[in-house]
Structure formats: C-alpha cells, structure tokens
Amino acid sequence: MAGEPDNLVLVMLRRMDETFTDRFNRIDEKMDRVIHDLHDVKVRLTSVEEGLAGVQRRIDRVEDRLDHVEKRLDLVGPAGFAE
Template identity: 55%
Template sequence: MSDGPDNLVLAMLRRMDGKLDRGLEELHDIKVRQTAVEENMAGVHRRIDRLDERFQRVERRLELTEATR
C-alpha cells in the first residue's frame, strides 16, 4: 500500500515538471520574438533619423531655415 501515495506524488511532480518545461519553452519563444521587435524598432529609428537629416538638407537648400555652417 505504500506505493500508492508515492506514485501519486511522482505523477503530480511529473505533471508539474512538464508544465514548467512548457513554460520555459514559451518564455524562450517570447524572448526571441522580443529581440526581433527590438531589432525592427532600431531599424525604424535609423530610417527616421535619415529622414530627419534629409528634411534638414532640403530645408537648407530651400533656405527655409538658417544654415548652421
């Protein structure tokens, strides 16, 4: 009769271990996706910076702003 409670505890521990493994896999997936989002945002910021530089150059050429030279 002593096998009954031990088996029940082992079964519960195995289920908990499986859930923990799935949670860790999901966390890994989230971290990978977050990294991709951060890289894409960095690309967007670089493009915005380049556009800002281009707008400033156009404004200087059209003499819409004071030249900084």
C-alpha cells in the same frame, strides 16, 4: 495482526508516492512548456526590438535629409526651426 497495519501503512505510502510522483512529473512537463514558450517570447521580442531599431535609423536618415532640404531652400531660421 501486527504485520497487517505495517502492510497497510506501506500500501498507503506507496500510493502517496505514486500520486506525488505523477503530480511532480506533470509539473515538470508544464514547466518545460513554460520555459519553451518564454524562450519563444524572448526570440520574438528581440526580433521586434531589432525591427524597431531599423525603423528608428530610417526615421533619423529622413530627418537628416529633411534638415538638409530645409537649409538648402533657406526655410530654417537662426534657431533651427522652420519659419
């Protein structure tokens, strides 16, 4: 009888080990997916930032051209504001 409780304990410990191993494997898989998704978000965010920088450059060029047109047509007062 002394051997049976030890065997029962070992059986329970093995079950617990299998359960925890399965859970940790699932957690690892989920973390891998989260890391992959986060990488995708970073790539997309970088793309958006680059696009926004391009739009800002275009706006700056249009603003410079507008300033030039206003000066050329003598629409700008001494303070640099349109009259």
